[in-house]
Amino acid sequence: MSTTSTRPTGATGALEASDPLATIAEQHTGPRTPPAPIPLSRVVRVELRKMFDTRSGFWLMTGIAILALAATAAVIAFAPDADLTYESFATAIGVPMAVILPVVAILAVTSEWSQRTGLTTFTLVPARGRVLAVKAGLAVLIGVVSMFLAAAIGAVGNIVGSNIAGVDTVWNIAASNLATIVLANVLGLLVGFMLGTLLRSSAAAIVGYFVYSFVLPSATSALAAAQDWYRDLGPWIDFNYAMAPLFDGVPTGEQWAQLATSGTIWLLVPLAVGLRLILRAEVK
Numbered sequence: 001m002s003t004t005s006t007r008p009t010g011a012t013g014a015l016e017a018s019d020p021l022a023t024i025a026e027q028h029t030g031p032r033t034p035p036a037p038i039p040l041s042r043v044v045r046v047e048l049r050k051m052f053d054t055r056s057g058f059w060l061m062t063g064i065a066i067l068a069l070a071a072t073a074a075v076i077a078f079a080p081d082a083d084l085t086y087e088s089f090a091t092a093i094g095v096p097m098a099v100i101l102p103v104v105a106i107l108a109v110t111s112e113w114s115q116r117t118g119l120t121t122f123t124l125v126p127a128r129g130r131v132l133a134v135k136a137g138l139a140v141l142i143g144v145v146s147m148f149l150a151a152a153i154g155a156v157g158n159i160v161g162s163n164i165a166g167v168d169t170v171w172n173i174a175a176s177n178l179a180t181i182v183l184a185n186v187l188g189l190l191v192g193f194m195l196g197t198l199l200r201s202s203a204a205a206i207v208g209y210f211v212y213s214f215v216l217p218s219a220t221s222a223l224a225a226a227q228d229w230y231r232d233l234g235p236w237i238d239f240n241y242a243m244a245p246l247f248d249g250v251p252t253g254e255q256w257a258q259l260a261t262s263g264t265i266w267l268l269v270p271l272a273v274g275l276r277l278i279l280r281a282e283v284k
Contacts, residue, residue, distance in 0.1 A: 038125055040134070047134050051108055051142065054115070060104050061142075067096040068150040072157030076164065084161045085170040089154035094181065094247075097150055098213075101185060102192025105139040106205045109196030109278075118283045128279050136193055143189045147182050177249050184246035187263070188213075191239075194267055197274030200281075216240065239266035 051057045071092040079088055109132070112118035125131050162169040173181075191212065195205040217240045224231045235241055235255075239262040245251040251259065 040130070043125060043131065043134050044138065047108075047131070048138055050111065050117075051104070051138065054107075054111065056107060057104070057111075060100055060107070061146075064097065064100055064146045064150065065153075067100070068093045068153045071096065072153055072161075076157060076161040079161075081165045081167050084158070084165055084167060085172050086154065086158045087172050089157050089161075090151065090173055090178075090181070093150045093154050094185070097147060097185060098188055101143045101146065101189045102195075102209050102213075103206060104142060105136075105189045105193040106196040106209065107202060108135045108139050109193060110200055110202040110205055112283075113200045114202045122283050129275070132197070132275060132278065136190075139189060139193055140186055143186055144182060147185055151178065174249075180246040180250060184243050187243060187246075187267070190271070191267060194271040194274055197278055198270055199274075200278070213240070236261050237265055239263055 052061060072089055075084070075089050075092050112121055121131060122128055158171070159169055192205070192209050195208045195212075196202075199205045199208060217238075220230075220234060220238050220241065224234050235258045239259075242255070242259040242262040245255045246259075
């Protein structure tokens with residue numbers, strides 16, 4: 001006994017036509033249009049927001065203003081009247097700035113790995129170099145703006161402090177010296193950025209920066225005192241030593257050359273290695 005289907009032939013076609021999967025397949029049979037790349041302005045906005053949205057980023061930015069105000073108040077309260085000069089305020093504010101700004105640059109890079117946002121970031125923007133360039137540019141911009149803000153706070157403190165003490169307001173830092181101080185802090189910030197790209201770990205990069213900034217100078221000074229050959233060679237290979245003249249005024253031609261040579265060794269070469277590692281690393 002044989003059986004035959006009683007479903008009309010047209011019903012099969014109707015069912016296939018109403019199948020959503022078939023409809024989707026028909027829609028994608030043509031050439032697919034690639035999505036438009038994310039514009040640079042949006043990348044800048046997102047990266048800037050990421051620097052402030054986290055608790056660490058927020059308190060680092062807030063800490064810059066708080067420490068600048070605290071340092072200014074400390075100079076007014078405890079400095080002798082003869083030391084109430086703009087240089088004293090700038091020096092007091094510059095110490096915490098030199099510590100905080102490199103940490104801001106470090107976290108701008110390492111947050112992609114510590115907070116596991118790198119997979120999303122580099123999936124949406126596959127050109128990793130583009131993201132890293134934006135991070136570096138924003139870190140430098142934030143550093144420069146923060147330094148000018150701190151300089152303004154120091155200027156107000158200088159005026160208020162001298163008026164309270166009844167002494168003349170002394171402006172003993174030239175504009176050219178202020179520019180070299182900003183440059184020195186930007187270079188320190190870029191050292192932090194370099195360590196972030198090289199290590200890709202917040203804790204390791206921050207520890208590495210403190211070792212570089214506070215332990216290494218003591219070791220190189222001891223070496224220079226004990227070894228005559230290093231006393232002459234040190235300024236050409238010690239980046240910390242080569243940056244010191246930037247805080248005292250405009251460097252000489254030889255000091256600029258020493259800064260460029262030591263900066264290549266301690267900043268440019270490791271930064272190139274770190275960028276290469278990030279461009280080739282597997283993001284998980």
